[in-house]
Amino acid sequence: MTMSSRRRATAALALTTALALTATACGDDGSGAAGDKGGEGSGKGEIVFWDNNTAVRQDIWQEIIKDFEKANPDIDVTYVGVPAENVQSKYDTAIQGGGLPDVGGVGAAMLAGIAAQDALEPLDKRLDKSPLKGQLNPAMVDSVRSAGGGVELYTVPTSASNGVLYYRTDLFEAAGLDAPTTWPKFYEAAKKLTDKGANRFGYTIRGGEGSIAQALDAMYGQSGIGDFWDGDKTTVNDPENVAALEKYVSLYKQATPSADLNNDFTKMVAQWDSGQIGMLSHNLGSYQDHVKALGEDTFRGLPNPTTGAGVRVQVSNPVDGLGLFKSSKNKKAAWKFIEFAASHESNSKWNESAGAIPANTEAAQDPWVKKSEPTKLAAEALNDGSLKIVQLPYYLPDWNTISKAENEPNLQKVMLGKMSAKDFLDSLADQLNEAQAEWKKERQ
Amino acid sequence: MTATLTAPGKAAADAGTGSTMIGRTPRRQIYLPLGLYLLFTLIPFYWILLFAVRPTGSTSLVPWPITFEHFDKVWTERSFATFFQNSLLVGVVSMVMTTLVALAGGYALARFDFRIKRGFMLALLCSQFIPGALMLVPLFEIFAELRMINSLASVVIAETVFQLPLSMILLSGFIKNVPYVLEEAAWVDGCGRFRAFCAVVLPALRPGLIAVGSFAFVHSWNHFLFALMFLSDQGKQTIPVGLATLMGADSVDLGALAAGGVVAAVPVVIVFAFIQKWLVTGFSAGAVKG
Numbered sequence: 001m002t003m004s005s006r007r008r009a010t011a012a013l014a015l016t017t018a019l020a021l022t023a024t025a026c027g028d029d030g031s032g033a034a035g036d037k038g039g040e041g042s043g044k045g046e047i048v049f050w051d052n053n054t055a056v057r058q059d060i061w062q063e064i065i066k067d068f069e070k071a072n073p074d075i076d077v078t079y080v081g082v083p084a085e086n087v088q089s090k091y092d093t094a095i096q097g098g099g100l101p102d103v104g105g106v107g108a109a110m111l112a113g114i115a116a117q118d119a120l121e122p123l124d125k126r127l128d129k130s131p132l133k134g135q136l137n138p139a140m141v142d143s144v145r146s147a148g149g150g151v152e153l154y155t156v157p158t159s160a161s162n163g164v165l166y167y168r169t170d171l172f173e174a175a176g177l178d179a180p181t182t183w184p185k186f187y188e189a190a191k192k193l194t195d196k197g198a199n200r201f202g203y204t205i206r207g208g209e210g211s212i213a214q215a216l217d218a219m220y221g222q223s224g225i226g227d228f229w230d231g232d233k234t235t236v237n238d239p240e241n242v243a244a245l246e247k248y249v250s251l252y253k254q255a256t257p258s259a260d261l262n263n264d265f266t267k268m269v270a271q272w273d274s275g276q277i278g279m280l281s282h283n284l285g286s287y288q289d290h291v292k293a294l295g296e297d298t299f300r301g302l303p304n305p306t307t308g309a310g311v312r313v314q315v316s317n318p319v320d321g322l323g324l325f326k327s328s329k330n331k332k333a334a335w336k337f338i339e340f341a342a343s344h345e346s347n348s349k350w351n352e353s354a355g356a357i358p359a360n361t362e363a364a365q366d367p368w369v370k371k372s373e374p375t376k377l378a379a380e381a382l383n384d385g386s387l388k389i390v391q392l393p394y395y396l397p398d399w400n401t402i403s404k405a406e407n408e409p410n411l412q413k414v415m416l417g418k419m420s421a422k423d424f425l426d427s428l429a430d431q432l433n434e435a436q437a438e439w440k441k442e443r444q
Numbered sequence: 445m446t447a448t449l450t451a452p453g454k455a456a457a458d459a460g461t462g463s464t465m466i467g468r469t470p471r472r473q474i475y476l477p478l479g480l481y482l483l484f485t486l487i488p489f490y491w492i493l494l495f496a497v498r499p500t501g502s503t504s505l506v507p508w509p510i511t512f513e514h515f516d517k518v519w520t521e522r523s524f525a526t527f528f529q530n531s532l533l534v535g536v537v538s539m540v541m542t543t544l545v546a547l548a549g550g551y552a553l554a555r556f557d558f559r560i561k562r563g564f565m566l567a568l569l570c571s572q573f574i575p576g577a578l579m580l581v582p583l584f585e586i587f588a589e590l591r592m593i594n595s596l597a598s599v600v601i602a603e604t605v606f607q608l609p610l611s612m613i614l615l616s617g618f619i620k621n622v623p624y625v626l627e628e629a630a631w632v633d634g635c636g637r638f639r640a641f642c643a644v645v646l647p648a649l650r651p652g653l654i655a656v657g658s659f660a661f662v663h664s665w666n667h668f669l670f671a672l673m674f675l676s677d678q679g680k681q682t683i684p685v686g687l688a689t690l691m692g693a694d695s696v697d698l699g700a701l702a703a704g705g706v707v708a709a710v711p712v713v714i715v716f717a718f719i720q721k722w723l724v725t726g727f728s729a730g731a732v733k734g
Contacts, residue, residue, distance in 0.1 A: 055692030097584030285694025
């Protein structure tokens, strides 16, 4: 063998070895798929936590984890931030192929799908023996129980992020307008604050991803209808809702930028924070972004406007919660972490950072809730009985598909005048009625 | 075929009005559309850069005053330094593996005749129609069996496998362009097939190798799905996943997102700046004459 041949052979061997080592190093077997029974474990060791809404919440979770590890030195929590937009697919892949965490953030909107795949541990018995018993907001517990199918509790609720109508106080004052506390005032302000020539608009409408929930909020808010179902049929295509949607959609291009057709929340919030738009419908989650962009004194956030008759109706926002996965081999430690995260101190800390409404009733009494006006008003509206909540059917396994991929393009057609509001809502109603019937049949 | 001759008098008149000619095309007919196209493509980049260096809360349309707080935040607090290293590792190893295997496969396709060659080529082409998402669960299960979930190697292998068909087709086209007689001449001079390949064919493949390698690097650098699904450890995630984690369900730090976008774009821009000449030559030669 010549020198150069030897060199080549050595190089090839080194490369093969390196690739083989790389291929096998540092991996795991991705155990923990749906159907794995898992185990209680010793209550010590490592647990993995998937955060379903990382981004700006990452720091506060790291702080809570640090506090937990200090209080429980035998347990290590590995934090994994999952991009909010991809949580569903990440869970679905792990349910099929393995690699589920011990604890995961699961919002009500995706709870039905995950629970239906038998991936989550029922939590009622654990909660009965826990210090958390009686400390969680009953409405939020009901909401997540309903989202999980109505029988078992699959997540411990941690927060709710109610819908808010943000408006620019400085622009309203300059135009001599009242706060948009009623729908007639809202429409008047949207029209008066619009000056297309100066690129100023009264409102920004959500036409892209997530548009259906916002349209439903505006429809039920105006019609005053307080229930999503009338027996086995949905009320979405009630004539009053049809009229409400027609009026709401007529704002597009008349009082909103034409680019709103593709508005998802990121673009919508960024547009509003740029200071050229009077009002924005979103939720408590973006409050801190507005404070950073506009300062505290130039805007306010109110619950949904009331009807002319003084009735306030909002659709339910998904309640966020923590789920314990069946496949966990250390459920005892995982439950300890859930208890800690939903306790007064941690829950208060997290929700203060997110500007959301705490699920822990003691945390909801903390001084910061009263200082943050939108959170305070949303919490008051929830608790004083003045607000009717239309419970969206998050429990339907098809809800995400129906309320997103299948109908968002149709709502865009309505905005563009290529489809009537009635046809759109009739089609939506048919899909919902069918999904509801199927769901009921499966439960029998 | 028709040819048009420009009268000397007309050319002089054009020059007089500032409309000079490149070949037979007036300069403004080249630079005006080019300028408009550049404006169209560069405005989004300007926007990202603006958000990345503009202080939070500023609505200024010019990047002044400049702040680097967003870069500092993503690089240190949001672990982009780690994501960058991971992406670099995935990109470079995928590039090397794709190029090496595609070179061997491309050579076989170009120089050997075997019974299922046409079928194999067809299969390579058809494999391009299968989206990565469709293969996600089977791949996940295979990597789980191999205990490779949460390892960068799983991403490298998946990226390499998905890029091989196109890379092999491109390189085989390129190898076909190198005259076979040159290799035969090397054999006559005493070289074996491998040595002849290294001495004669390989140097002529430089544009093709650069094109395929850079394409593999950029694709692996930008690809999101496999990294998201196969990697869970925060310390092993790559830049595209890191960028996605900056967008919450109802809140987004646009400054940090833009700074992260700039960090993600820099290596790709550098790669393209250095290899654009080879890239165009490589792709056109490999694609047209295959």
